[in-house]
Amino acid sequence: MTEKRKSIPSLVKDPKLIEKRREQIVEAAVNLFVHKGFHKTTTREIARSSGFSIGTLYEYIESKEDVLYLVCDAIHVEIESRLREAINFNGTGLKILKLALKSFIRVMDQMSDRVLLIYQEAKSLPKETLRFVLGREEGIAQVFVEIIRRGIADGSIRMDEKHVKLMADNIMVLGEMWVFRRWALHKHYTLEEYTEKQIALLLNEISVSE
Amino acid sequence: MTEKRKSIPSLVKDPKLIEKRREQIVEAAVNLFVHKGFHKTTTREIARSSGFSIGTLYEYIESKEDVLYLVCDAIHVEIESRLREAINFNGTGLKILKLALKSFIRVMDQMSDRVLLIYQEAKSLPKETLRFVLGREEGIAQVFVEIIRRGIADGSIRMDEKHVKLMADNIMVLGEMWVFRRWALHKHYTLEEYTEKQIALLLNEISVSE
Amino acid sequence: MTEKRKSIPSLVKDPKLIEKRREQIVEAAVNLFVHKGFHKTTTREIARSSGFSIGTLYEYIESKEDVLYLVCDAIHVEIESRLREAINFNGTGLKILKLALKSFIRVMDQMSDRVLLIYQEAKSLPKETLRFVLGREEGIAQVFVEIIRRGIADGSIRMDEKHVKLMADNIMVLGEMWVFRRWALHKHYTLEEYTEKQIALLLNEISVSE
Amino acid sequence: MTEKRKSIPSLVKDPKLIEKRREQIVEAAVNLFVHKGFHKTTTREIARSSGFSIGTLYEYIESKEDVLYLVCDAIHVEIESRLREAINFNGTGLKILKLALKSFIRVMDQMSDRVLLIYQEAKSLPKETLRFVLGREEGIAQVFVEIIRRGIADGSIRMDEKHVKLMADNIMVLGEMWVFRRWALHKHYTLEEYTEKQIALLLNEISVSE
DNA sequence: GATGAATGAGAGTTCATTCAT
DNA sequence: GATGAATGAACTCTCATTCAT
Numbered sequence: 065m066t067e068k069r070k071s072i073p074s075l076v077k078d079p080k081l082i083e084k085r086r087e088q089i090v091e092a093a094v095n096l097f098v099h100k101g102f103h104k105t106t107t108r109e110i111a112r113s114s115g116f117s118i119g120t121l122y123e124y125i126e127s128k129e130d131v132l133y134l135v136c137d138a139i140h141v142e143i144e145s146r147l148r149e150a151i152n153f154n155g156t157g158l159k160i161l162k163l164a165l166k167s168f169i170r171v172m173d174q175m176s177d178r179v180l181l182i183y184q185e186a187k188s189l190p191k192e193t194l195r196f197v198l199g200r201e202e203g204i205a206q207v208f209v210e211i212i213r214r215g216i217a218d219g220s221i222r223m224d225e226k227h228v229k230l231m232a233d234n235i236m237v238l239g240e241m242w243v244f245r246r247w248a249l250h251k252h253y254t255l256e257e258y259t260e261k262q263i264a265l266l267l268n269e270i271s272v273s274e
Numbered sequence: 275m276t277e278k279r280k281s282i283p284s285l286v287k288d289p290k291l292i293e294k295r296r297e298q299i300v301e302a303a304v305n306l307f308v309h310k311g312f313h314k315t316t317t318r319e320i321a322r323s324s325g326f327s328i329g330t331l332y333e334y335i336e337s338k339e340d341v342l343y344l345v346c347d348a349i350h351v352e353i354e355s356r357l358r359e360a361i362n363f364n365g366t367g368l369k370i371l372k373l374a375l376k377s378f379i380r381v382m383d384q385m386s387d388r389v390l391l392i393y394q395e396a397k398s399l400p401k402e403t404l405r406f407v408l409g410r411e412e413g414i415a416q417v418f419v420e421i422i423r424r425g426i427a428d429g430s431i432r433m434d435e436k437h438v439k440l441m442a443d444n445i446m447v448l449g450e451m452w453v454f455r456r457w458a459l460h461k462h463y464t465l466e467e468y469t470e471k472q473i474a475l476l477l478n479e480i481s482v483s484e
Numbered sequence: 485m486t487e488k489r490k491s492i493p494s495l496v497k498d499p500k501l502i503e504k505r506r507e508q509i510v511e512a513a514v515n516l517f518v519h520k521g522f523h524k525t526t527t528r529e530i531a532r533s534s535g536f537s538i539g540t541l542y543e544y545i546e547s548k549e550d551v552l553y554l555v556c557d558a559i560h561v562e563i564e565s566r567l568r569e570a571i572n573f574n575g576t577g578l579k580i581l582k583l584a585l586k587s588f589i590r591v592m593d594q595m596s597d598r599v600l601l602i603y604q605e606a607k608s609l610p611k612e613t614l615r616f617v618l619g620r621e622e623g624i625a626q627v628f629v630e631i632i633r634r635g636i637a638d639g640s641i642r643m644d645e646k647h648v649k650l651m652a653d654n655i656m657v658l659g660e661m662w663v664f665r666r667w668a669l670h671k672h673y674t675l676e677e678y679t680e681k682q683i684a685l686l687l688n689e690i691s692v693s694e
Numbered sequence: 695m696t697e698k699r700k701s702i703p704s705l706v707k708d709p710k711l712i713e714k715r716r717e718q719i720v721e722a723a724v725n726l727f728v729h730k731g732f733h734k735t736t737t738r739e740i741a742r743s744s745g746f747s748i749g750t751l752y753e754y755i756e757s758k759e760d761v762l763y764l765v766c767d768a769i770h771v772e773i774e775s776r777l778r779e780a781i782n783f784n785g786t787g788l789k790i791l792k793l794a795l796k797s798f799i800r801v802m803d804q805m806s807d808r809v810l811l812i813y814q815e816a817k818s819l820p821k822e823t824l825r826f827v828l829g830r831e832e833g834i835a836q837v838f839v840e841i842i843r844r845g846i847a848d849g850s851i852r853m854d855e856k857h858v859k860l861m862a863d864n865i866m867v868l869g870e871m872w873v874f875r876r877w878a879l880h881k882h883y884t885l886e887e888y889t890e891k892q893i894a895l896l897l898n899e900i901s902v903s904e
Numbered sequence: 905g906a907t908g909a910a911t912g913a914g915a916g917t918t919c920a921t922t923c924a925t
Numbered sequence: 926g927a928t929g930a931a932t933g934a935a936c937t938c939t940c941a942t943t944c945a946t
Contacts, residue, residue: 075929075930076929076930076931077929077930078929078930081930101397101398103313103398106914106915106916107915107916107917108915108916116931116932117931117932117933118916118917118932118933119917119918119919119930119931119932119933119934120930120931120932120933122916122917122918123930123931126917127916127917128915128916128917180397183393183394183454184393184394184395184397185394187311187394188311188313198457198458201458202458205458227471229462230459230462230463230468230471233451233455233458233459234451234475236455237447237451237454237455240451240454241443241444241447241450241451244393244447244450245443245446245447247408248408248411248412248415248443249440249443252439252440253440258440261437261440265444285905286905287905288905291905316939316940316941317940317941317942318940318941326906326907327906327907327908328907328908328941328942329905329906329907329908329909329943329944330905330906330907330908332941332942332943333905333906337941337942338940338941338942495908495909496908496909496910497908497909498908498909501909521817521818523733523818526935526936526937527936527937527938528936528937536910536911537910537911537912538911538912538937538938539909539910539911539912539913539938539939539940540909540910540911540912542937542938542939543909543910546938547937547938548937548938600817603813603814603874604813604814604815604817605814607731607814608731608733618877621878622878625878647891649882650879650882650883650888650891653871653875653878653879654871654895656875657867657871657874657875660871660874661863661864661867661870661871664813664867664870665863665866665867667828668828668831668832668835668863669860669863672859672860672863673860678860681857681860685864705926706926707926708926711926736918736919736920737919737920737921738919738920746927746928747927747928747929748920748921748928748929749922749923749926749927749928749929749930750926750927750928750929752920752921752922753926753927757920757921758919758920758921906946907944907945907946908944908945908946909943909944909945909946910942910943910944910945911940911941911942911943911944912939912940912942913939913940913941914938914939914940915937915938915939915940916936916937916938916939917935917936917937918933918934918935918936918937919932919933919934919935919936920932920934921931921932921933922930922931922932923928923929923930923931923932924928924929924930924931925927925928925929925930
């Protein structure tokens with residue numbers, strides 16, 4: 065599946081160089097945005113942390129908002145790729161789903177500051193750009209849709225097709241919940257306990273009689 | 275339970291007047307923050323929308339961040355009071371829980387822009403102030419903790435005590451989910467369908483008799 | 485005759501204060517623009533020379549271009565008022581015209597740097613604003629139209645009505661010429677010689693008795 | 695008569711190449727300056743429109759102001775050469791003068807945007823460079839001085855020698871007037887009407903009894 | 905208690921120019 | 926001789942906050 069990515073014009077011609085510099089920009093900006101927020105980070109700080117001058121920064125982007133988009137996109141790409149890496153597509157759909165869920169929550173835990181970043185700052189993107197970012201997220205939910213459908217097909221998961229999307233969204237939320245409500249949840253559970261419990265709650269209903 | 279509220283110094287003596295003016299400020303600021311975000315709203319706009327001058331605004335607050343705190347606090351107060359109003363504490367704990375859940379999701383739906391506001395802007399608060407805001411939210415979760423405990427006591431809910439808090443948090447998340455993932459969920463469900471489905475998923479496991 | 489003037493919004497409410505501050509701005513900016521040109525003058529220089537801070541400057545204008553407009557308008561107002569002051573409306577139209585021409589060239593001479601300013605910088609104004617400035621100038625030409633018509637009426641000037649406007653424009657140009665071609669003309673003539681000669685050339689044709 | 699031209703250093707050795715590249719630069723820059731003004735045109739735009747890179751541009755000039763000088767000079771050269779081409783030096787001085795005047799106004803009309811350019815932007819040149827540009831213009835006025843003297847010599851023009859230069863300057867101004875006051879004059883006259891009228895006014899006085 | 909004019913640090917962005925390749 | 930990535934000083938404009946009235 066090919067997600068569309070917004071193309072940001074650059075004054076520089078060499079595509080390899082653009083990619084390399086934008087990677088530098090994203091790495092620097094993620095850290096700054098996570099710690100200070102988008103609005104309190106200045107373009108000069110981004111440039112300095114990226115290792116070049118403010119003028120050079122603007123050779124690779126057109127506005128500060130472009131940096132935010134690059135950051136959001138990079139985060140989503142990383143989440144999805146880490147998730148897909150972690151999944152072994154052998155076994156029943158149900159088994160794969162359990163594994164995927166575990167992996168997903170772990171990834172979200174490891175990347176929680178960056179996930180928060182997206183939720184808190186994406187609203188500062190221009191409307192059109194925001195749509196690209198939200199579209200990316202839909203792509204991640206799609207991973208779970210596919211796994212659940214597989215489970216239905218092989219009989220390991222019992223679920224009406226019309227609930228598949230909601231279930232995938234629920235799963236996304238389980239991950240986001242661990243991120244958003246960290247401060248509340250960490251008082252009561254470790255990552256492992258939380259994952260176990262949520263898997264139990266979730267799969268209790270859908271797994272075929274065992 | 276009495277939640278602590280941060281006290282904001284004012285140059286004005288009369289407490290009645292302070293309260294009245296701060297209500298004006300909050301009403302004006304909520305609208306502005308919802309539509310433009312905290313950072314893009316200016317103190318001048320807040321003052322003008324509040325119906326007085328910038329000088330007067332600063333008689334009742336010490337900084338722009340104070341306005342954000344007042345707004346977040348007011349939103350939490352409204353959520354909790356609307357929720358408590360909607361709950362009829364007659365019947366079994368299970369029955370009350372169902373009702374509370376329905377009400378909660380409805381309240382979150384009606385106040386979704388303001389809920390989003392808190393999640394997106396609260397990070398701009400000074401650390402100490404942020405703790406007050408998060409504490410408030412804990413208070414709302416507490417409503418559900420109480421109901422679940424009542425259900426356990428009267429035997430209508432079957433749940434280990436150690437899972438009560440997680441369940442309450444899960445419920446909070448169901449509401450937040452409807453707000454955060456609106457754009458995804460609205461494609462597939464109405465508010466009623468979503469509520470029904472989530473209640474089914476959630477109570478399936480915990481209700482005693484089925 | 486009431487010329488329209490572009491109204492520039494101000495954040496300050498007191499109209500007297502606005503007028504006073506804008507006079508300060510114009511006085512400071514005229515000097516700066518004359519010596520450095522519009523583009524090479526910075527808003528900070530304008531503010532400093534006006535006697536207040538950059539922030540205060542922007543309480544009275546919305547953009548740097550507004551300053552340019554204020555300057556152009558003030559210059560035109562001064563030209564017209566100096567011209568009208570100098571004219572004694574007694575005597576025949578021909579006599580008044582001679583006097584007016586003399587006065588006009590003298591005024592243009594005295595204000596030559598400011599006249600140049602308009603011709604060189606007005607193009608930097610937004611199109612709509614430029615129209616106001618050009619309209620002002622038309623108003624000055626109108627002074628001569630009126631005088632010539634009076635001369636035709638009283639029989640002291642012989643001219644077809646359809647040439648009146650061209651003659652008025654010619655007169656404007658005589659003044660502008662002295663400004664624009666200063667560097668060439670000053671080598672050969674004093675202000676008085678130039679005026680005498682041009683009056684002779686111009687009036688030779690139109691005066692009734694010779 | 696040989697006018698001096700400012701010599702601009704180049705990093706490139708080959709004079710043919712320098713000339714060719716500078717012609718490219720001038721052609722590109724004239725269009726840009728006419729439409730956007732000198733200050734709002736960037737060196738990048740000049741380079742791109744010239745058909746080469748910014749680095750190459752700076753091989754042939756030392757600063758952006760050099761481009762402005764090249765442009766002003768090229769415009770003057772074109773005006774003078776077009777004017778000289780149009781003049782047939784047969785007949786009486788008076789006859790030649792009429793023809794030259796007609797041609798001059800026509801040339802100014804055709805090149806009005808470029809003439810305006812010089813008057814509005816030349817002030818941005820360094821003082822020393824500005825003198826070269828103004829000197830060029832004097833050269834054009836000289837064309838008329840020569841013709842008038844010829845007319846005096848052959849008896850077709852009646853004029854005191856000491857007024858010759860002023861008359862030549864007046865003629866220059868007639869042309870410039872058509873350019874500068876276009877917006878006012880075009881309402882009332884076509885190019886032909888304007889030319890006829892001005893020739894009549896001007897020559898009325900100087901032509902020997904007819 | 906209310907006003908609003910004044911402040912100025914600091915923001916995002918531009919662009920003429922350089923120089924290593 | 927040609928290239929174009931890199932530079933950073935300098936620009937216009939904003940806005941939270943203060944304080945004299």
